Amino acid sequence: MSSFQVTPGAVSAASLPLGAISAAVAELHQGSFAHGMAASGTPAAGAVEGLMGRWSQVLPEFALSGDRLAAAVLGAAADYELTDTVIADASERGVE
Amino acid sequence: MSLPTDTGVRVAPGDPGQLSAAASWHSDLADGLDSHATTIDGTAGSLAGTWQGDAASSYQALSGMVSAHFRGAAGTSRSAAASLRRYSSELERAQQEGMHALSQAEHWLEQARTDQAKLTATQAAVTAAEAEVTGAETGVVQAANVVGHGAAATAAAAASRLSSAQSALSSAQAAERAAQKALTKDEDQLAHWQARGRQAWEDAIQAAETATGSLDPLCVAPPPLAAGPAFPSPLAGGSELPIDLYGGATGAFAGFWTSVAGGNLNAAREEVQNLAAEYNAEYDASHDPALWPWERAAAAERADDLAPEIRNVVDSESGLAADLNFGEHFLGYGAGGVLDAGIRIASGENVGRSAAQGVGAAVGGDVGATVGGTACAASGLLAPITPLCAAAGGAAGGLGGDLLGGLVDSLASDL
Numbered sequence: 118m119s120s121f122q123v124t125p126g127a128v129s130a131a132s133l134p135l136g137a138i139s140a141a142v143a144e145l146h147q148g149s150f151a152h153g154m155a156a157s158g159t160p161a162a163g164a165v166e167g168l169m170g171r172w173s174q175v176l177p178e179f180a181l182s183g184d185r186l187a188a189a190v191l192g193a194a195a196d197y198e199l200t201d202t203v204i205a206d207a208s209e210r211g212v213e
Numbered sequence: 214m215s216l217p218t219d220t221g222v223r224v225a226p227g228d229p230g231q232l233s234a235a236a237s238w239h240s241d242l243a244d245g246l247d248s249h250a251t252t253i254d255g256t257a258g259s260l261a262g263t264w265q266g267d268a269a270s271s272y273q274a275l276s277g278m279v280s281a282h283f284r285g286a287a288g289t290s291r292s293a294a295a296s297l298r299r300y301s302s303e304l305e306r307a308q309q310e311g312m313h314a315l316s317q318a319e320h321w322l323e324q325a326r327t328d329q330a331k332l333t334a335t336q337a338a339v340t341a342a343e344a345e346v347t348g349a350e351t352g353v354v355q356a357a358n359v360v361g362h363g364a365a366a367t368a369a370a371a372a373s374r375l376s377s378a379q380s381a382l383s384s385a386q387a388a389e390r391a392a393q394k395a396l397t398k399d400e401d402q403l404a405h406w407q408a409r410g411r412q413a414w415e416d417a418i419q420a421a422e423t424a425t426g427s428l429d430p431l432c433v434a435p436p437p438l439a440a441g442p443a444f445p446s447p448l449a450g451g452s453e454l455p456i457d458l459y460g461g462a463t464g465a466f467a468g469f470w471t472s473v474a475g476g477n478l479n480a481a482r483e484e485v486q487n488l489a490a491e492y493n494a495e496y497d498a499s500h501d502p503a504l505w506p507w508e509r510a511a512a513a514e515r516a517d518d519l520a521p522e523i524r525n526v527v528d529s530e531s532g533l534a535a536d537l538n539f540g541e542h543f544l545g546y547g548a549g550g551v552l553d554a555g556i557r558i559a560s561g562e563n564v565g566r567s568a569a570q571g572v573g574a575a576v577g578g579d580v581g582a583t584v585g586g587t588a589c590a591a592s593g594l595l596a597p598i599t600p601l602c603a604a605a606g607g608a609a610g611g612l613g614g615d616l617l618g619g620l621v622d623s624l625a626s627d628l
Binding site: 131132134135137138141142145148149151152154155156157158159160161163164165167168169171172174175178179181182183185186189190193199200203204 | 225226227228231232234235238241242245246249252253255256259260264268272275276279282283286293297300304417418421422424425428429431432433434435436437438551569572
């Protein structure tokens with residue numbers, strides 16, 4: 118059984134930094150495109166290009182993971198709040 | 214020995230500035246990922262005090278895994294930054310060495326060409342001087358054969374010519390040796406700087422191979438997303454598992470319970486009314502002047518017996534009302550919804566959707582039980598099985614409400 122002390126303002130504030138991860142990682146990802154050819158003309162060109170390609174593949178996943186965590190926190194708070202409301206309503210009806 | 218047409222020195226290609234920029238990008242990325250890991254850990258820590266339970270544990274575990282991936286990726290990025298910075302630095306040094314070697318090789322190749330020309334010229338002078346010496350020697354021999362007046366002067370002139378030719382030859386030979394020595398030095402220097410150039414080139418190649426060896430194995434595993442079995446994903450849709458039946462089953466149980474409790478309560482109320490009517494009749498009889506005294510006494514005795522019986526039934530009414538309340542509100546609205554939503558959340562379904570379906574199951578179960586029970590009771594024929602009708606109605610209402618809750622959640626998500 119889970120319990121969640123819902124204080125929407127505090128939970129929103131706690132999840133805000135998580136929500137900012139996505140944009141920050143996306144900005145870094147954008148910056149990566151300038152470096153794919155950094156070793157152009159050298160024997161290491163393929164290695165650098167491959168590395169930047171791998172970053173391009175996983176960075177969106179890192180950005181998404183931040184969004185998902187933020188959504189999980191916000192979603193859980195909202196859902197528990199909703200459940201609290203339902204139980205409170207039911208309890209009130211039970212007292213009548 | 215012929216001189217080469219070019220220096221043979223090549224400067225390693227590549228842009229150390231771009232490699233350095235790529236290294237800086239990796240450093241920034243590592244700092245950013247570390248900072249995000251700290252944020253994730255901090256958020257989990259701040260939630261730990263207010264959120265406990267299975268879902269909270271799942272979140273903490275997932276958050277820890279995601280944070281660990283961010284830190285792991287930051288470490289990988291730092292390794293890449295170090296490799297790129299080292300390669301950039303070594304390439305820059307190799308290129309500077311190569312440029313210097315090229316410049317020196319060009320200088321000494323030019324010097325060798327000049328000294329080669331000088332050598333050629335001195336060799337020609339030596340040849341000419343040798344011919345002059347040969348001619349002068351012939352002149353001396355011929356002068357020795359001259360007899361009579363002027364023979365001495367002729368011999369002296371021939372000797373002088375030979376001496377001058379020999380001196381010129383000696384000078385020419387010295388100049389040739391000097392030119393040869395200079396050319397040899399030029400060639401040595403050219404070879405030296407060619408070797409330095411080759412070494413710089415090989416250093417650049419070695420640095421590239423080292424960088425490749427460091428960068429190629431670097432791989433980054435993507436972090437787990439809040440969608441897997443570790444935690445119910447807020448973005449995943451709810452699955453239509455047999456678990457949906459929990460809402461319906463609770464509705465059915467609540468309906469059956471409510472119907473039985475309601476029937477018992479109604480029966481108790483009816484009994485109270487009957488007993489009260491009987492009591493009133495006995496009471497009236499006990500005060501009826503038209504009856505014999507012994508008849509009034511008997512009526513009073515029966516009324517006295519009925520009074521505690523009525524109190525007992527009235528007392529039982531409050532218990533039966535509580536049963537009805539429990540079935541109607543706790544089982545129907547409360548436990549039904551919470552059980553349905555709770556099981557969904559615990560099984561990894563979307564939290565918001567689970568709550569909506571739980572509410573739907575609770576309300577649907579309650580309405581279904583009421584409709585089913587009322588319909589059967591009113592039908593007359595099915596009145597004896599009213600609790601079963603209420604159970605069926607509760608089950609149908611619970612399932613329907615569950616589905617309706619999910620639909621409402623989907624519509625709300627689409628807005």
